Amino acid sequence: HPGLGFGFGFGWGGSPPNGLSPYFYDISCPRANEIAMSVLQNAIAQEPRMAASLLRLHFHDCFVQGCDASVLLDDSGKIVSEKHSAPNVNSLRGFEVVDEIKAKLEEACPQTVSCADILALAARGSTLLSGGPYWELPLGRRDSKTSNPVAANNSIPPPTSTIQNLISSFKQRGLDQADLVSLSGGHTIGVARCTSFKKRLYNQNGNNQPDLTLERTYYNDLKSVCPRTGGDSNISPLDYASPQRFDNTYFKLILGGRGLLTSEEVLLTGNIANVVELVKAYAEDEGLFFNQFAQSMVKMGNINPLLGLNGEVRKNCRRINSQN
Numbered sequence: 177h178p179g180l181g182f183g184f185g186f187g188w189g190g191s192p193p194n195g196l197s198p199y200f201y202d203i204s205c206p207r208a209n210e211i212a213m214s215v216l217q218n219a220i221a222q223e224p225r226m227a228a229s230l231l232r233l234h235f236h237d238c239f240v241q242g243c244d245a246s247v248l249l250d251d252s253g254k255i256v257s258e259k260h261s262a263p264n265v266n267s268l269r270g271f272e273v274v275d276e277i278k279a280k281l282e283e284a285c286p287q288t289v290s291c292a293d294i295l296a297l298a299a300r301g302s303t304l305l306s307g308g309p310y311w312e313l314p315l316g317r318r319d320s321k322t323s324n325p326v327a328a329n330n331s332i333p334p335p336t337s338t339i340q341n342l343i344s345s346f347k348q349r350g351l352d353q354a355d356l357v358s359l360s361g362g363h364t365i366g367v368a369r370c371t372s373f374k375k376r377l378y379n380q381n382g383n384n385q386p387d388l389t390l391e392r393t394y395y396n397d398l399k400s401v402c403p404r405t406g407g408d409s410n411i412s413p414l415d416y417a418s419p420q421r422f423d424n425t426y427f428k429l430i431l432g433g434r435g436l437l438t439s440e441e442v443l444l445t446g447n448i449a450n451v452v453e454l455v456k457a458y459a460e461d462e463g464l465f466f467n468q469f470a471q472s473m474v475k476m477g478n479i480n481p482l483l484g485l486n487g488e489v490r491k492n493c494r495r496i497n498s499q500n
């Protein structure tokens with residue numbers, strides 16, 4: 177029955193009753209990961225930043241209504257896309273690569289691999305192809321029939337977040353301080369627009385003064401990328417030491433006052449002892465960071481998945497099936 181993504185040992189259709197499983201597509205679509213990886217390999221070879229963009233897509237999906245591919249829906253019918261919401265607009269990218277993976281998977285195994293699982297596979301593959309860790313990836317998420325643009329506005333922490341905001345936002349989704357610090361390490365690849373960090377350069381506290389925790393040379397470099405007026409879409413790497421390499425230099429930069437966003441520098445300056453210790457530990461030991469990142473990605477990927485016969489497996493990641 178092609179309409180139901182039955183997995184290993186679950187001939188009745190839907191996903192496993194006890195949650196996600198790494199073996200979910202072993203019978204129904206054994207080459208799913210291989211197919212996704214071949215598309216990723218080409219896309220990332222063409223544009224290394226694509227790895228970062230795809231990793232971020234999974235995060236922005238999981239924090240809004242759970243990991244259900246809600247972020248991929250376009251406007252149509254009753255659906256108001258999450259793509260217009262503040263954290264996403266003019267910022268999220270990688271949708272065409274997801275479409276390409278989906279098209280190849282529909283050819284190989286029609287209506288079997290969910291778009292939510294494609295986002296999880298793309299996040300893992302992107303990490304791996306950038307030099308980061310591998311992890312065994314639980315699968316079997318199904319796709320939502322709704323989007324949630326209001327939650328997309330309210331549930332993704334802004335770059336101006338305080339450490340308390342970040343801790344509580346993650347805690348609401350069952351993620352602890354080690355998850356917060358290691359997942360922030362996703363910023364070891366990719367870029368941000370000036371609009372995401374400009375306040376730090378010119379008016380951090382409403383008194384027309386810069387953020388004094390910014391290291392001086394870095395501060396001057398950033399000012400040359402982001403003038404006081406205009407240039408809001410100019411970009412700067414989140415980890416300027418190795419923007420395309422998944423490594424632990426990100427944490428070393430934070431220790432030196434060279435974190436790009438307020439939400440990153442507060443991991444150090446927020447004075448939460450456990451968080452500061454974790455930043456230092458990951459800066460010193462890349463293996464420790466990789467291990468925790470892998471575990472935390474699995475935890476993030478487990479946020480509120482649609483299981484069993486809930487939701488559906490979309491044929492096109494941009495639309496719910498009833499609109500096809």
Ligand code: HEM
Nearest residue numbers: 228229232235267333334335359362366367368369372439
């Ligand atoms: C802890 C709270 C977080 C905040 C406040 C935050 C904020 C941001 C901001 C403001 C940008 C730049 C957007 C732009 O200017 O267009 C960004 C980019 C990025 N974020 Fe996060 N983020 C957080 C957590 C995460 C997590 C958990 C991940 C993945 C594990 C992640 C992965 C990325 C990546 C890879 C990019 C670069 C994307 C690209 O170059 O296209 N972020 N983030």
Ligand SMILES: [Ca+2]
Nearest residue numbers: 237240242246
């Ligand atoms: Ca979602």
Ligand SMILES: [Ca+2]
Nearest residue numbers: 364415418421
């Ligand atoms: Ca890096």
